[in-house]
Amino acid sequence: MTDQRRLRRRYRAERRFEFYGLLAVLVALAALVVLLGTLLGKGLSAFHQTHLRLDVTFAEEVLDRQGTRAPEVLWAADYGALVKRALGTRFPDVATRRDRRALARLLSSGAQYALRDMVLADPAIIGETLSIELPASDDIDMLHKGQLARDIPEARRKVSDQQIAWFDSLAAQGAVASRFNVGFFSGGDSREPELAGIWSAVLGSFWMMAVCVALAVPIGVMAAVYLEEFAPRNRWTDAIEVNINNLAAVPSIIFGLLGLAVFLSFLGLPRSAPLVGGMVLALMTLPTVIIAGRAAIKAVPPSIREAALGVGASPVQVVVHHVLPLAMPGIMTGTIIGLARALGETAPLLMIGMVAFIVDAPGGPLDASTALPVQVYLWADSPERAFVEKTSAAILVLLGFLIAMNGFAVFLRNRFERRW
């Protein structure tokens, strides 16, 4: 009887234990679902953008009075006046200066640059009247997406009753359209939410990762090979091993401070450059690469080395021809996970001037640039309401990259890993 009861208690304990484990997984999953749900809920709307269709007359007397069609003249012309005229033709009743200004706020300040790009691409359109979709301002965009309530008193709204009336009259004529937001992927940072894009940040991240890989992988792999295959076991190598393990746990901001002191102040490298960012991130990733590399090399069975040595291979040939190729999938997996962590870092970049407003896309590792997580941080701190959705959208893009990288690591592991 007591035996039976004890057995039942043991079964119960086992079921409880199993249940706790399941609970832990469910809590983690719920957190993930909430995170992704909020991001998707807030961010998806940023992928499309409100446009207003207007008849724009490319008047010659505004753009190019002399008729030279010289690119400098066309570049410097007053395209803002074209936009104002187009709005004036559409809403002829608007008379006072104040109302005209309110009317102009329906459109983004990027509208004039869109017109400039059209004219520069094809000067032949001067003199013609075309029906063109121009980007709406961020407030109108928010209104159209329903993120700006209409029913609250006018004084507390960013958009006036009059502006809503104009917008509705455009909408009634089918002149309001929602288009895929190409600019979000092709543009640089902007203070106008409707013009802000992630392309320069993506490029900055790319250059940083390139520098980081170029430095961390060769150095890390060589260090791992030396420590595993050649180094004698003594107090020195033990000390190095302890240090590497410690470095892997050092907070990333410390590496930023190091970068500021060594790369900027001592070596005189330029501020905000992806080169420096990549170097700092390489330092941060190195311990991870070394640790992963050593584990992968250690996992290659000694019999392979002995066989190679037995048929007359030199120690270098053993490493280069046999050990490294077999350890490569493991090394790559560790490296990619290290890089994925580096891709999401902002703290070390703060110290070396990469947390900055930078519009132009970098052409190389020496041009000033930001990185994707920095862009998220900067947008999250901007007062304009429309940046909320941009922030979430940028996080989604960053998550996409991270998932792709981790997925690639899993693929490498499954495809090439050998088990003995």
Added chain:
Amino acid sequence: MKLWGLAAAVAVAVMIAGAAEARDQIRIVGSSTVFPFATAVAERFGRGTPFKTPVVESTGSGSGLKLFCAGLGVPHPDITNASRRIKRSEVERCRDNGVGEITEVKIGYDGIVIANARTEVRIALTLRQLFLVLAKDVPADEDGAELIPNPYKTWKDVDAALPDKAIEVLGPPPTSGTRDAFVERAMEKGCKTFPAIKAMRRTDRISYQAICHAIREDGAFVEAGENDVLIVQKLIANPNAYGIFGFSFLDQNLDKIQGNLVNGILPEFETISEGSYPISRSMYFYIKNAHADVIPGVADYVAEFTSEKAWGPDGYLADKGLIPLSDEERARSRTDAMGLLPLAM
């Protein structure tokens, strides 16, 4: 193997050489409060002129001036933004590092607001009440000779007219320029209303500042980091909380939060502009005169910033929440800026 080594050496050499080359892009550092305005100007400047868009870093006023005054030459910034005036010690530091002449440009005003959620009643505070609510130690009597640790738990404890809610104020951390300005413009003014403390200003300046500038640390005041967006969200979520931040964040979120009266005045564009709202400060940027001739576009950037379409009452900076200078001040400031009139201090 040899070839690789050579290639690597060449690559490094090219990089170092490239870094030492002259810069064709303006570099701006400084205050996070001026950041939204400087970036807006930088963007228009980049789109509307043949020059590259300037790089604007948000480092805070103090760090910005430190970087600015570190020296002359390519690695050092050309312009720094500040939400307070440059200090004498910083001017000296600039001089010691051979920075030479600098030009000061006053660009406008910023108000610091005490805001809460729209759903709650609007309260009217005096600076004296604000001091009593937030100070670490408060006077035990009307005179202010004796100090006790801040005993007030609710707003009603401070003044019967205030709501019966626990004191919970979210505000900037000590590293922030907003905090400096708030402590100087609001706390100190409220503190001075006690005669004994006011008298101390002449006799014992150090304790005077310690009393007037110390904010309570018992949990009623929460340091909410530099992120003002976060404070706004917390105010919406927690109707009992009040937040302290820059006017532009109130202006952008008027549908969800409201500013409260200070000394009977509401924080509004007009009241801050004319100076009747008590907690406001001036914002500046500083130009390195020696760089203005060397780095292309510095003069044009200054011209863009000081143009009416940017910093005028109807300009795009006003849309971003900048409170413009008066007409005369703008005209004078623009002339001085364009002529690179050196700062005399």
